[in-house]
Amino acid sequence: MAPSLDLLRTFLAVHREGSLTRAAQRLSLSQPAVTAQLRTLEEQLGRPLFTRLPRGVVPTAAGELLARRIAEPLDQLSGLLDAGLDQPASLAGVVHLGGPAEFVTARVMPALAGLVERGLELRVVLGVADDLLRALLAGAVDLTVQSVRPKQRGLRVQPLCDxxxxxxxxxxxxxxxxxxxxxxxxxxxxxxxxxxxxxxxxxxxxxxxxxxxxxxxxxxxxxxxxxxxxxxxxxxxxxxxxxxxxxxxxxxxxxxxxxxxxxxxxxTLYLVSRAGAPPSAAVTAVQEQLLGVLQSWRR
The missing domain is CATH 3.40.190.10 (Periplasmic binding protein-like II)
Structure with missing residues (x-):
């Protein structure tokens, strides 16, 4: 049986606070309730998630892995609910984007202006294709525009425009x-x-x-x-x-x-990202915006 969202939210609060007491205060729950939910989650997963100390708790290796996997999706869900059904979701987060100076200046930045209003933070690196690709593979940038289709493995390559x-x-x-x-x-x-x-x-x-x-x-x-x-x-x-x-x-x-x-x-220009772990909501929004605006453009 998959753990419920309530159990995962409680686990994440304990992980971030490092204390059952502070997590209970953050969640407006009693400490026994937090303890009981954490015990239930550990039983469902079949492994301990925290080591109890005299003052607070520290995550086990399994706890750290779980936190890395669920933190971003739960935060995105909270952002959607907080924004309300009639409001666009917040894009709080930083996206590191690389590309050739001329194309980024003329096409990419105007296409992304509306996302900044929704909370997106952009950090842009301008350079040549090889340098930008190395930065992407090293994790220094999230997305890059490439003028030549990369052949390396572990990349997601999408045609952007001609x-x-x-x-x-x-x-x-x-x-x-x-x-x-x-x-x-x-x-x-x-x-x-x-x-x-x-x-x-x-x-x-x-x-x-x-x-x-x-x-x-x-x-x-x-x-x-x-x-x-x-x-x-x-x-x-x-x-x-x-x-x-x-x-x-x-x-x-x-x-x-x-x-x-x-x-x-x-x-042909390509939008390139790392394959594997799902991108953040902010990175996904940038990808969708660029593909939606620029795939139909040619000049």
Missing amino acids: EEFVLVAAEPWASRVAAAGDVAAALARTPQIAYAEELPIIRRYWQTVFEVRPPRDAAVVVPNLHAVLAAVVAGAGYSVLPGYLCAAEIEAGRLTVLHRPPMAPLN
Whole structure:
């Protein structure tokens, strides 16, 4: 027979207070009632949960394990009941979230703003995919947005959204490329502004659209896509950027799309968490919110 919720609540109060007397006060019960409920639970589970001391109690190994398993679900249930049936559940708790700076800034933070009003606390780590994945595996972050699907075991990987890459430049480069007719040939004579020396985004665009590698090294390398965007808008050369990042500049005429292939290159972003133990209510809410808002988004 599974223990009742009342017995588990009493056990958790004793575990947190370290005293039958203080637990009884916290629960508005008599100490004999608390003692009787604790004895019943121990009998049902077939093992002692506490060691009695002259002043208070300390949990056994079985007691510690039980407390770890039930504390969060019972707290979530209490939060639901305290909030009332007509109010959204409280999201009290801290979620450590990692992701690339540009995408987190432009898409993730706006999507999560409403959860903060419900009590969510966010601690955000910005960085590159490998560093963030190591932090996730080490338990330093709860969730991370990855631009490449991880292959390690022990992870839960969910497709989040697709980002579309666009080839852009400002004047006078845009006019020169348009006048040349052959886009690839004109770009071979145009400075490249890149995110990294390996030209990861530019190389992918060239290989997908033009079926060749970029013909030259980057003129400017800066490991931040906002800085790449600023350099391109200022006229330093051309680049390939996620569409969401440069949409406003294109609409305002500060950038021109140099080429519109029939199938624009896409990159899938993934929401990654550790598999195994069920996530907290706050982590689950962040997952559901991001998936609900961003899975239907593409730019």
